[in-house]
Amino acid sequence: MSSFSHLTHPEWTDRARGAFYGLALGDAYGMPTQSLSRERIAEQFGRIDKLESAFADQPIAPNLPAGSITDDTEQAVLVAELLVEGDGTIEPKAFAHALMEWEASMKARGSLDLLGPSTKQAIERIAAGENPLRTGRFGTTNGAAMRVTPVGIAFDLRQREAFIDAVLQSCVVTHHTTLGIASAAAVAAAVSAGVNGASLAAALEAGIDMAEQAASRGFWVAGGRIAPRLRHARELIRGCAEHDVAELIYDVIGTSVASQESVVATFALAFDAERRGGSIEAALGAAASLGGDTDTIAAMLGAILGACSGYDALPAGPVATIRRVNALDLDPLVDRLLGLRARTD
Template sequence: MTALDRALGAFYGLALGDALGMPTQSLNRETIKQRFGQITDLQDAGPLQPIAANMPKGSITDDTEQAILVGELLVEGKGRIEPAVLAQRLIEWEAEMQAKGSQDLLGPSTKRAIEMILAGHSPEEAGRYGTTNGAAMRITPVGIAADVADPERFIAAVVQACQVTHNTTLGISSAAAVAAVVSAGINGLDLGEALNLGQQIAQQAEAHGHWVAGGRIASRISWARSISVESDPVLLADLLYDVIGTSVASQESVVVSFALAQQVAVGEMTPFDALCMAASLGGDTDTIAAILGAMLGACLGLQSWPAAMIETVKTVNDLELEPLVQGLLALR
């Protein structure tokens, strides 16, 4: 399997997870069970979806769109992201979404940071309250472009991509964990080894950003990976939803993605089944499934995803990620 195959697996895995979770995002588990049963395929959003009403099945959301935006900035900047430019692009992106009538707008941390930048604060200051999963959801291109074999440079690249919106211990360490798994997968590490490295890099990355109270990302990942439910998917889903939590808080949603990736690593689930569980959990389903898809795809390659579904996602969203992914790999 080539690095390109793994990088495409990561980016299209992110898009597929995002699309699977699109119709269920922001709903609770009971509502998802009533409307969809279990998610096992791409579904239309329907009129009652609070964020993505009536979006057709296979549609991506802010997770994939903002990851593409970060990827394009990396290629334009030859591996460097200027925080002020990222802020400007995110402002433009939200304006486009509003013009389309979409409710899928900037998350709470990103919104607050951009308001601070517009009010004249520095990028470093603007991100000091960002603890949610917005940085982790759009960090995959950094994992493709930067090599985790040089941890210091790698973490610096992650910090640069996070700083303007998520300049906190939680925001940076959760994004670093995800990016490290993607980067390790592209280097050919198997999924278990890549998850170990993600945990280690999360711990090192905690030295950056403003300290924020909240469960430590590396410690929570370590604990979540130790969950054993004897092949009982219902019990697993209960634990993830009730005990870890599926909110936009990075110490919940990002940790749930690692818990599910671990189930794939130990052979309890197929990659696609894990994405379907992520999309069925409730809460921030599109982001949990998008992050999970990126990590699994990087380690297991593009062929781990159902080809027909990837085609649907490409067609519905007019998505052609190959040139962008090749540009990111060239930076690596």
């Protein structure tokens, strides 16, 4: 695409690290506010402008320290590991087994942050002996989109069919639907475009285009389609006063786990960030202050913004915190994911 600059492989690495660490950073920003209303967040925190600890009665992440990641980052790491172990291919039964093992480990740690509704239903069907190629036929929530960033790092969206196939492999077990696949394709394409050197505006357009292209894959389900909703969000943000953006997203677009809400809300925040030209930290704070599925919205936003700006544009102090608190080192995975990407460069 003409809007992509030619990057050297070291520049790829900076963008890819920005995407993966941006995802983790957004996840940590949204951790203490997930599943809360805007009003409850304002009462407890005011406006989020830094990493915060979760309070004792947080419904999903009680008492977690500031900088803690959640299922968004952990499942993205799981996808990345499956991709590199499978040499660019995710085998459905292996994916299902990895998800079941992940949830068991979370339960063993006493975590309340377990599998989402679409993934949970799919795993139960697999455990009952159903074909993994059919278990995801009801999945319309944002679980596939939240963990798809490694696909955007490992695959170049300019290789369109291979790219969509890779997105599909990351969706098929749990979100094998038109909505699940299109929403994951939108996020993965925006990340992939960013790794290729796209501006934020161009990356968001690439995400809309790929959502359109991928919408024919998977089992059809009723619901407003992702690409038209993304275009509508772009127009809503263009016509919205800056101080009304959060209310518009919360009231009109929605911030639930439904992919038609949270993925569209993510893009709406990115459109607003592109318009304002503000810092990544401010954008993630806005996402964490929204209410609803804040950790997932902020994680997807962080991945897109980080891919388009690079690792060095992420706030150094908060990144150091998430690396320390979670003993998080994503660099070896980033290197291996880029090794997959380089084969088709």
